[in-house]
Amino acid sequence: MNTKQMLMVSTVAITLSMGGTTWNDAVQASSIENTQTTTPIKxxxxxxLGVSSEExxxxxxxxxxxxxxxxxANHVDVQKVIALQLAELTELLNERLYSGSISPEQYQAQCAELPEIIIKSVYAM
Known part of the structure; x- marks a missing residue:
């Protein structure tokens, strides 16, 4: 894995593991109701990706x-990869919001950043 890819993967992991502690500034967001509609990621x-193993x-x-x-290379629409990762990370943020480990403001800020982070990760930018 080249340095750029390692940095991007590390950034996503750190961002999610920090729990939004870097987003302490007030964020203008509407209130969030507990309308969790968890659907299993199919x-x-x-x-x-059409591959057989994580290896x-x-x-x-x-x-x-x-x-x-x-x-x-496996004739798969890249948007499917992006959508899957977005769904998985959004689900993780939902769980963190409902468990109280992040505030609604942190949730909104992190959700807003997810698409850009994922796209950069998928394209190794």
């Missing part, structure tokens, strides 16, 4: 391939 990354993903990324390149 596909995982292996299925969407395949690791090897491809180690050789410099992005998730987008893996998807295209």
């Amino acid at each position: 596909e995982d990354l292996l299925q969407v 395949d993903i690791y090897k491809a990324q180690y050789e410099g391939q992005s998730l987008a390149e893996m998807a295209r």
